[in-house]
Amino acid sequence: MKAIPYSLGSQAATLKALAIAAVGGAIAHLVGLPLAWMIGGMLATCAASVSGMTLKVPNWLRAAMVLVLGLLLGSRFTPDVLDSMGRWSISVAGLLPHIALSTGIGVWFLSRFARLDRTTAYFTAAPGGLSVMIMVGTAMGGDSRVIALSHATRVLLVVTCLPIAFTAFSTDLGPRGDYVPLSAVAGTEWLWLAACGIGWPIAARLRIPAAQLIGPLILAAVVHLMGWSSATPPSFLVSVAQLVVGASVGVRFTGVRPRTMAAIAVQAVGLTVVLVAVSVASALVLHMITGLDFRALVLAYSPGGLAELSLVALSLHLDPAFVALHHMIRIFLIVVLAPAAYSLMKRYDRSAPSGPAPSE
Secondary structure: OOHHHHHHHHHHHHHHHHHHHHHHHHHHHHHOOOOHHHHHHHHHHHHHHHOOOOOOOOHHHHHHHHHHHHHHHHOOOOHHHHHHHHHHHHHHHOHHHHHHHHHHHHHHHHHHOOOOOHHHHHHHHOOOOHHHHHHHHHHOOOOHHHHHHHHHHHHHHHHHHHHHHHHHHOOOOOOOOOOOOHHHOOHHHHHHHHHHHOHHHHHHHOOOOOHHHHHHHHHHHHHHHOOOOOOOOOHHHHHHHHHHHHHHHHHHHOOOOHHHHHHHHHHHHHHHHHHHHHHHHHHHHHHHHHOOOHHHHHHHHOOOOHHHHHHHHHHOOOOHHHHHHHHHHHHHHHHHHHHHHHHHHHHHHHHOOOOOOOOO
16 A cells, blocks of 8 residues: 555656656757757756755656667668778777776866765766766765766766857757658658667666667667668657656756755866866867867767767767767776776775875
8 A cells, every 4th residue: 555655656756857857848949959858858857856846757767768769879870880980990999098087087186176085086987877887886885975966967067068068169060950750750660660679678688788778779770780771760759758868867866955966066067077178188189180070079088978978969960870889888898997997996095105094
């Protein structure tokens, strides 16, 4: 009997979150913001959460909508992308030194100015997926609340500010993407999309991180690269997916007191500025070496989520396949190397001749 009120309360919190996100998305759309439904929904639910409202986006709903975005991003891997991949090798190779540099600078910044312990600082600064960083960071003794809120704040800032900045300072954002009405998606194309959706359980079985996104994305990419189908999710469904993903970021701040939020926001803003500056510098160097689009490089190297920044690329009419590929490789590198790099850092800290001796 106790499960019923909880279920009803959970449903009410979800409906409130989606309604608030829809209002925020509609306002952002009317104002003309890029990626309006995601950014507007994210900002509206964040403000409502911090003000004291109890909001929720269930994991299954977010996962289902992220699957839609995976199908969308995978559909951008057209046969023409194969011709471009050779030019991407240098920027892909640059990911590892960039991750090491940005994480090192981020740990130094948080340890020195935010006074965080080294474990919390490391897993807060590392540009990995939120779930992975919380899980591993907590297991290593870090403050899970600081790690979670800092990563969520960083995603919110990067996803909100970068498209607005690019829109404000760029006069050439390329051709507009095509609007795809529901009626334009034929029955066979729905079958292809459903088949690619099987990538989620396959990726989950293989323990691939962000399985609900990367699995369908990879299958859809293969289907489109091989020329078997040109199916893409309809624009209405994509807008709903953006709204839900944006709301899922905003509701992470539910239950956070304004004072706590303000304290974490200050350090998160500072860290975001530092990490984005490193990303811009790396992008500039790679642009000079390779001639690749500077804006696409900034998005590919920025410390945000795979789905969110790939959508930013799509909204700015840049190459989402380029951005998505770089972030998938980044996630793989972080998952594989971050725990080992943390162990090396702790070993160095213990052997350093200066500073307070570690407690045993």
